[in-house]
Amino acid sequence: MTTKQLVHKATVSVHPEPPFSFVGTVHKPSNFPTTDRMYKGNEYWQSFNWNDTAYGIKMIDVGTFETPNISLEIYSDLETDIGHHVDEIVQEIEFRFDLKSDYSPFLEGFATDPIVGSAIKKWNGMRVSSPYSLYEFLLVTTVLQNTTVKRSFQMMSNLFERFGSKILFDGRELSTFWSAKSVHVVGEEELRELKVGYRAKTLKRQAGEFVGGKIDEFQLRTMAATELKTNLLDIYGVGPASVQYLMFEKFHQYHICDRIPPWEQKIYSRLLFDKELVGEQQLLDEIERRWGEWKMLAMHYLFENLFWLRKTNNIEWLEALILL
């Protein structure tokens, strides 16, 4: 696999809505690691596909909690690419990282909440963000299905190896995602060789839905929650669990939570009830009672805070759930 060097650069200042947590926004400790992005200190890098071109994105935190400021660097192979697309790339980054939303009613309203209060204190201003396009996000939800974290990671690596490529910018080498087209033209059998099992059919069908124009991410973004959900469920391979991830992380519908998948169920059972396993409906009732319209955001703050704690503390029950 050859590595493409991206030598041209444009720099733009981006100003998120205060308050803002850079780390909490660009780095999600709960996500399994992939080679398309990396975070260190006050800097963040990722590959970024836009209009069939592989860009490199670097964000540097040069602001403060109250006066957020990100120095956004866009790297490209061709100078003209940056010139023509810089504005739309900035807009897209602002959307994916949810930089312009106002979380203050939640952050202020629950600052002293007995359960989520300490997570808010630590992560105040953390956004619901996903670095991925809808196509890329669906790859993740597909490899997550009906398996363990370890195998999901293996499937993702195999896909990167087969379809992705590499870029080098700012001294960092990162994997890039691929187009739906490149998967669409490949036979299902060839996909199965990547150890994705029955998901080969899903990967191929989803790629086809993008290529054929059935899925339009930008149109989906204009829809209200109910219509959005219906349309997402209409995508082959998207069921109740995946649609919950999509609605929240990708489309930032942080007032909605009508499903808590098994793995999260175990984790929230501990966080909310200090029990090994509480019924899904009981958990749903509890989060509604405690946080109402902000319930999914509250859950996210709890979740990421827990995985951050894991870095310095040994949380035995959590390790057991991750090793599965």
Place this chain on the structure above:
DNA sequence: CATCAGGGCCCTG
């Protein structure tokens, strides 16, 4: 050795 469930979803009856 066999059996089974794991961060679901589709399809059938």
Place this chain on the structure above:
DNA sequence: CAGGGCCCTGAT
């Protein structure tokens, strides 16, 4: 609406 089947792997 319930339930079988699906790829593969590690745990038992």
